[in-house]
Each structure stands twice: as structure tokens, then as C-alpha cells.
Ligand SMILES: Nc1ncnc2c1ncn2[C@@H]1O[C@H](COP(=O)(O)OP(=O)(O)O)[C@@H](O)[C@H]1O
């Protein structure tokens with residue numbers, strides 16, 4: 001165990017004192033500050049009309065500020081945090097000749113990869129917790145709303161899901177840092193996969209749905225067909241971690257949401273229903289809706305790390 | 320016997336890097352491991368440490384199987400890689416602290432030892448200098464300090480004099496000899512620097528194309544090659560003779 005502790009300690013120090021961490025932190029802090037400020041101002045103006053909402057505090061995170069809400073920003077930008085923290089984890093050590101030196105010490109080889117991954121996750125967790133606390137304090141000051149117990153619980157779940165989301169990208173970029181000897185290649189591969197999974201999968205979902213269950217837009221398609229079309233599209237888009245994450249967190253943060261489906265896809269009756277009965281879901285109900293999404297998110301993170309782990313343990317180290 | 324291998328073999332695809340190696344190194348000696356580039360010296364050292372899995376054969380290091388007891392073996396064996404690397408933003412003390420940490424040495428004990436070792440390798444004036452600014456010779460000496468952190472019984476040094484200026488090489492060789500004498504550390508070193516190896520090695524082994532073609536003291540090898548005579552042969556002459564034959 002002393003091996004894991006030693007690597008973890010060193011990696012955490014490295015992460016926290018690196019320029020890349022400072023830059024990332026400054027960037028995220030700035031954006032979330034602006035976003036939540038806008039949200040807060042908007043909230044304060046509308047607090048009377050919004051009195052029906054029981055969770056004004058959570059709206060700090062789900063209300064779009066300038067262009068996007070805090071949640072959307074993390075969904076989009078979070079992967080980059082993971083990638084930046086992990087893309088050179090192993091190949092840098094290889095190229096500077098320190099990897100062999102470390103594993104020639106009396107430690108298990110997995111101490112290296114476990115220590116690096118855990119240190120990365122810790123960094124992300126620290127960064128995120130700090131930002132959530134800042135926004136919350138900000139909300140208290142500007143809007144003057146005090147979070148209730150349930151709101152704090154929801155925020156906590158949001159925090160945990162976000163950390164898993166970023167941990168997935170961290171695990172992925174560590175995998176690439178094992179597979180590719182060059183740091184530039186592994187950074188590029190991670191970013192390419194990020195763009196693919198985040199943007200093209202949604203497009204691909206559309207295409208797949210059109211191909212599998214074509215809907216005739218002129219002649220009325222049967223409702224069953226439309227439904228199946230939507231189902232295919234949703235199923236395919238779940239391959240995107242960004243979609244998984246957005247769906248999960250949107251429902252957690254906004255108790256008014258009763259489905260992970262976007263409002264556009266709702267039938268008119270469903271829309272009417274959800275508008276008329278504006279009672280928030282209980283936390284348990286919200287969790288039930290997003291449980292599959294959260295499990296999927298955890299699963300892909302674990303799988304990705306397990307693959308990295310296995311490859312790293314089997315790989316020959318000569319430098 | 321601190322090292323004993325039987326028919327140790329390593330294949331990479333079709334290529335055989337090390338073939339049926341039977342190497343014996345005795346407790347307390349300095350063994351010079353010679354051979355041209357690509358002969359399989361590094362691969363052998365890696366197998367002795369359990370860092371590379373042999374394709375066939377077995378090894379015993381300090382009486383332990385490095386495959387199954389890798390961590391135990393690495394507790395007693397220090398390995399200095401051919402191009403030892405450092406974290407450029409750490410200074411010499413921090414570098415040694417990390418190695419101490421990896422060896423599970425308690426912080427206070429490590430502190431004292433770090434300065435002793437820096438003194439031993441002659442880096443006491445550069446204790447707080449970043450390793451990124453170290454010269455090749457300084458890096459090599461810091462590397463030696465790092466492998467001494469665990470109080471090894473056996474040192475595996477891969478080309479410790481490579482890339483050093485003649486003076487640096489002589490210093491390094493002197494340091495290795497002193498470690499062997501005063502701390503009773505067994506040393507297996509691979510090198511191209513034949514005259515230096517001859518100066519300190521009790522025995523040498525010549526490896527060519529994955530095979531150990533000769534092992535013994537320089538006089539033994541010379542006698543085997545050139546027969547009995549009054550002439551004293553240098554290691555270089557012996558080495559070239561073996562090399563031409565192979
Ligand atoms: N990962 C590898 N894949 C294929 N061949 C390798 C690999 N590593 C080493 N070799 C080959 O093994 C042989 C021995 O290499 P090495 O042990 O480094 O020699 P030395 O240290 O004596 O110069 C060389 O011919 C080298 O090309």
C-alpha cells in the first residue's frame with residue numbers, strides 16, 4: 001500500500017501545482033461565476049412570479065445565464081478537464097524514463113496507474129466542490145435564498161454524477177496515454193473521441209432512426225411508428241456520455257422534470273399534463289428516473305479504467 | 320550464489336533477445352557484463368528484476384523467483400536503467416524523497432539518509448538544484464544515490480558510464496568499487512568501457528547475439544583463448560578475440 005500512497009501523494013501535488021490546473025480552474029471559475037450571476041439576477045427579478053417553485057436555489061444551476069446554464073457548461077466543458085488531466089499520464093513517464101525507475105522500486109505495478117487515476121479524480125472533485133460552494137454562497141448573497149435539505153442532497157448527487165462524468169474522460173485519456181507513445185497523439189485522439197461522442201452521436205442517432213424506422217412526413221405515419229422512431233433515436237444517443245450526463249443531471253437539478261426526454265419530443269397531451277400538474281418530483285422519484293443513466297455513466301467509467309489497467313499491467317516497460 | 324539463471328530465454332516474435340542463458344553471480348563480487356549493442360544485456364537485467372517475463376527458463380535472485388516474488392526481489396535489488404530519468408521540476412532532495420516514499424521509508428529516517436547519500440555521490444552542493452538542470456554525470460550519480468536508498472544487497476547497473484566524460488567515468492567506476500568494498504554490495508554492471516570494467520570486475524561475461532559465450536575472470540578467459548603463456552592479455556584483446564569468432 002505504501003506504493004499507492006506515495007504515487008498518489010506525488011501525483012496530487014503535481015496536479016494541484018501545475019499551470020494547467022491553475023488555468024483550468026480560473027477558466028471554469030470565471031465561466032461559472034458569470035453564468036450563475038446571470039442566473040441569480042434573473043432569479044431575483046422573477047422570484048415573486050416563481051413563488052410556485054419550491055426549489056429556487058437549484059435554479060441557480062439550471063437557469064441559462066448568457067447562453068448556457070451551469071449544467072450545460074459542465075456537460076460540454078467537463079470532458080476537457082478530464083482529458084487535460086490525463087492525456088500524458090503514462091507516456092510522459094515513459095519518454096522521460098521515470099516509469100521504469102518507479103516500478104523497479106518494491107511496489108506493485110498497479111500502484112502507478114491507480115495512484116494517477118485517483119489523484120486525477122481527487123483534483124476534479126476538489127475543483128468541482130469549490131466551484132459549487134462558491135456558486136451557492138453567491139446565490140445566498142445575491143438572491144437571498146437558503147437551500148433546503150433536499151436541495152443540498154440534490155446538489156450533492158449532482159456533484160457525484162459530475163465527478164463520474166469527468167472521471168470517465170480521465171480514464172479514457174489515461175487509456176490513450178498508455179496506447180500511444182506520443183503525447184500529442186494521445187491528446188488528439190482523446191479530443192477526437194470527445195467531439196465524436198459529444199456531437200456526432202446525436203447526429204448519428206437521427207440518421208439511424210431515419211434508416212431503421214423511416215417516418216413519412218407527408219402521409220401521416222402511425223403513432224406507433226413515430227414512437228419507435230423516437231425510441232431508436234434515444235437509444236442511439238445514449239452512446240454519448242454527454243447525453244447520459246445531461247439527462248441525468250437535468251432531472252436531478254430540476255425536480256419539475258418528470259422525464260429525461262426533451263420537451264420537444266413530448267406529445268401535446270403530455271406537455272399539457274406536465275404544465276398543469278406542476279408538482280415537483282420527490283428526490284426518490286427523480287432518482288428512479290435517472291438511475292439507468294447514472295448506472296450507465298458509472299459503468300462506462302469503470303470499464304474504461306479496467307481496460308487501461310489491464311493493458312498497463314500486461315505492457316512491457318523498458319524505459 | 321546471489322544470481323543464478325537456468326536456460327533463461329526471451330523471444331520477441333521471431334527474434335530471440337536472450338537464448339538459454341545460464342548466468343551465475345557470486346555474493347560480493349563485481350561482475351562485468353559485456354557485449355555489443357542489442358546483445359540482450361538490458362533484457363537480461365529486466366528479467367532478473369521481474370520487470371519482463373521470460374519466454375522460458377528460470378532465474379533466482381537472492382534465492383527468490385523474480386517472477387512470483389517481484390516485490391520482494393525489488394526490495395533487495397537496486398536497478399539503474401540505461402537512461403535513468405528524473406522529474407525535471409523536482410530537485411535532488413525531492414527526487415530522493417519520492418524514492419524513499421516508494422520504498423516505504425519513514426520520512427525522518429529518509430531525511431538523514433538523503434544527505435548522507437548526496438554526500439557519498441558528491442552532489443551535496445546541488446541538493447536543491449532542479450534535476451532538469453543536471454548534467455549527464457550528475458544525473459548518473461543521483462541515479463546511484465536513488466538505488467542506494469533501499470540499502471540493496473545487489474545492484475544491477477545498466478551502462479553506468481555511458482555518455483560520461485573520461486573523468487566522470489573514472490569517478491563512477493571508483494564509486495562502484497567503493498560500494499562493493501565498503502558496503503559489501505554485489506554488482507552486476509553492463510558496460511562498453513572495457514578498460515574500466517577490467518579494473519574493477521572480479522569476473523566478466525561476454526554476451527553476443529543473446530548468448531553468453533564466455534564467463535570467468537579475465538585471466539581465465541585469456542588462458543582459454545590463447546593458451547598458457549607469460550603474456551598478460553587485456554580484456555580488450557580477449558573480448559575482440561571472442562567477438563571475431565562469434
Ligand atoms: N520490445 C521489443 N520488441 C522486439 N524486440 C526487442 C524489444 N526489446 C528489445 N528487443 C530486441 O532484443 C534485443 C536485445 O536488446 P537489449 O537487451 O536492449 O540489448 P543490449 O542492452 O545488450 O544492447 C535487441 O536485438 C532488440 O532489438
Ligand SMILES: [Mg+2]
Pocket residue numbers: 357360361362401477
Ligand atoms: Mg542495453
